[in-house]
Amino acid sequence: MDQRLGTEARPARIAIIGAGPAGFYAAEALLKQPDLACTIDFFNRFPTPFGLVREGVAPDHQSIKAVTRIYDRIASNPRVRYFGNVTFGTHLHHADLKPFYDQIIYAVGAQADRRMGIPGEELEGSFPATAFVGWYNGHPDFRDLPVDLSCERVVVVGNGNVAMDVARILLRSTDELATTDIADHALALLRESKVREVVMLGRRGPAQAAFTNAELKEFGELEGVDVVVDPAVLELDEHSLEDLEDDKLASKNVELLRAYAARSEGSAERCLFMRFLVSPREIIGENGHVKEVKIEKNQLAMDGYGGLRAKGTGVFETIEAGMVLRSVGYRSVSLPGVPFDEGTYTITNIAGRVVNTSDGEPIAGEYVVGWAKRGPSGVIGTNKPDAVSTVTAMIADLATLPGIRDENRALDKVEAMLRKCKPDYVTWEGWKRLDQFEVARGAEQGRPRVKVTTVPEMLEIIDTSA
Numbered sequence: 001m002d003q004r005l006g007t008e009a010r011p012a013r014i015a016i017i018g019a020g021p022a023g024f025y026a027a028e029a030l031l032k033q034p035d036l037a038c039t040i041d042f043f044n045r046f047p048t049p050f051g052l053v054r055e056g057v058a059p060d061h062q063s064i065k066a067v068t069r070i071y072d073r074i075a076s077n078p079r080v081r082y083f084g085n086v087t088f089g090t091h092l093h094h095a096d097l098k099p100f101y102d103q104i105i106y107a108v109g110a111q112a113d114r115r116m117g118i119p120g121e122e123l124e125g126s127f128p129a130t131a132f133v134g135w136y137n138g139h140p141d142f143r144d145l146p147v148d149l150s151c152e153r154v155v156v157v158g159n160g161n162v163a164m165d166v167a168r169i170l171l172r173s174t175d176e177l178a179t180t181d182i183a184d185h186a187l188a189l190l191r192e193s194k195v196r197e198v199v200m201l202g203r204r205g206p207a208q209a210a211f212t213n214a215e216l217k218e219f220g221e222l223e224g225v226d227v228v229v230d231p232a233v234l235e236l237d238e239h240s241l242e243d244l245e246d247d248k249l250a251s252k253n254v255e256l257l258r259a260y261a262a263r264s265e266g267s268a269e270r271c272l273f274m275r276f277l278v279s280p281r282e283i284i285g286e287n288g289h290v291k292e293v294k295i296e297k298n299q300l301a302m303d304g305y306g307g308l309r310a311k312g313t314g315v316f317e318t319i320e321a322g323m324v325l326r327s328v329g330y331r332s333v334s335l336p337g338v339p340f341d342e343g344t345y346t347i348t349n350i351a352g353r354v355v356n357t358s359d360g361e362p363i364a365g366e367y368v369v370g371w372a373k374r375g376p377s378g379v380i381g382t383n384k385p386d387a388v389s390t391v392t393a394m395i396a397d398l399a400t401l402p403g404i405r406d407e408n409r410a411l412d413k414v415e416a417m418l419r420k421c422k423p424d425y426v427t428w429e430g431w432k433r434l435d436q437f438e439v440a441r442g443a444e445q446g447r448p449r450v451k452v453t454t455v456p457e458m459l460e461i462i463d464t465s466a
Contacts, residue, residue: 020051022370023107094337120283125290151322158327352390
């Protein structure tokens with residue numbers, strides 16, 4: 001009988017830490033391997049799966065969330081189990097998992113934000129965009145974020161899709177948002193919002209903006225919202241013009257921005273002011289709360305690597321604002337017992353294989369996918385080829401792995417361990433009960449779902465629905 005790892009006689013036991021897109025695409029790639037016998041266990045911090053698809057994708061982008069149907073099919077495979085409400089590093093540790101799994105995949109994303117490093121960043125009303133996104137999406141960690149929308153102007157720092165998302169949610173009609181799965185507490189506060197202007201700050205020029213054409217175009221279609229762009233910033237320098245020749249996305253962005261700039265000055269009830277070549281230098285407060293943002297005008301200059309960098313000109317301006325949302329980058333956080341690169345804020349790896357930070361030697365049977373592997377780049381679909389790449393390395397390594405002891409291969413061993421360390425873990429069946437509850441509540445209001453936003457309430461619904 002063939003006793004190699006990954007055969008029917010000795011199926012590979014695989015754990016995936018994190019149940020977001022990267023984790024599901026890794027599971028999908030494993031299940032599609034024609035000659036691989038394996039079982040897969042997901043461990044996820046919250047009872048609810050899907051990571052950023054549930055907690056990060058904007059509520060007015062429901063079509064993107066349809067990808068969860070694929071994830072649902074993956075999780076429903078008899079070779080896959082789901083253990084939610086289990087936090088790696090708190091309830092379950094590296095040493096707990098190693099005896100039960102031949103291979104472990106870390107799919108934990110980039111949970112933390114980067115700071116701007118300017119005075120006043122800690123003032124009330126100054127938040128990372130990730131927290132604000134979590135707040136309106138019903139993320140349990142941000143359910144009680146002290147959001148105050150009594151101001152007329154919000155400054156958003158950043159030029160990517162997340163910055164566009166938060167600006168759009170602040171300005172979109174709440175009647176439109178009321179047909180989405182936005183969190184109830186957020187919808188209630190947005191209905192009372194006094195915000196009429198969002199000023200978006202980009203440190204470089206229009207040709208270097210990171211948002212997609214679709215995100216930019218969508219703003220021009222919002223009812224009661226004007227997009228205001230100063231035509232002067234669209235007079236591009238020669239290096240930016242050269243870049244546009246080889247970058248269709250940037251070229252289309254500039255075309256759309258020129259169309260906005262050609263319109264009359266914003267006269268709609270709500271406006272998005274898109275500022276380029278400016279950087280925040282200080283957030284100024286009053287009584288501990290955001291009152292103004294001091295910005296510096298920039299100019300573009302070539303760096304030593306052939307790229308365009310923003311350099312301050314010494315010309316400053318102050319913008320009155322009651323809230324500041326920073327969207328200047330995201331980073332992974334270290335996991336106990338897992339090598340971490342403090343320079344790149346990723347799990348230390350070579351092509352998806354986890355390696356020791358000190359000497360670069362691979363750690364047998366440990367892998368990483370998604371943002372924790374490559375940094376915060378790409379869209380949800382980018383995680384699919386990324387996961388396939390890591391799984392290719394996993395398959396290649398099977399022949400050299402000794403594998404776990406045979407007495408630890410019984411599937412019920414893990415369940416017995418969880419009953420001791422986290423008895424209120426949630427299975428896929430438990431999640432489906434919560435899912436049905438949310439969808440039913442949504443149907444009553446003509447919405448996709450009404451989210452439950454606290455873990456205790458989630459567990460209560462799962463238990464009472466059993």
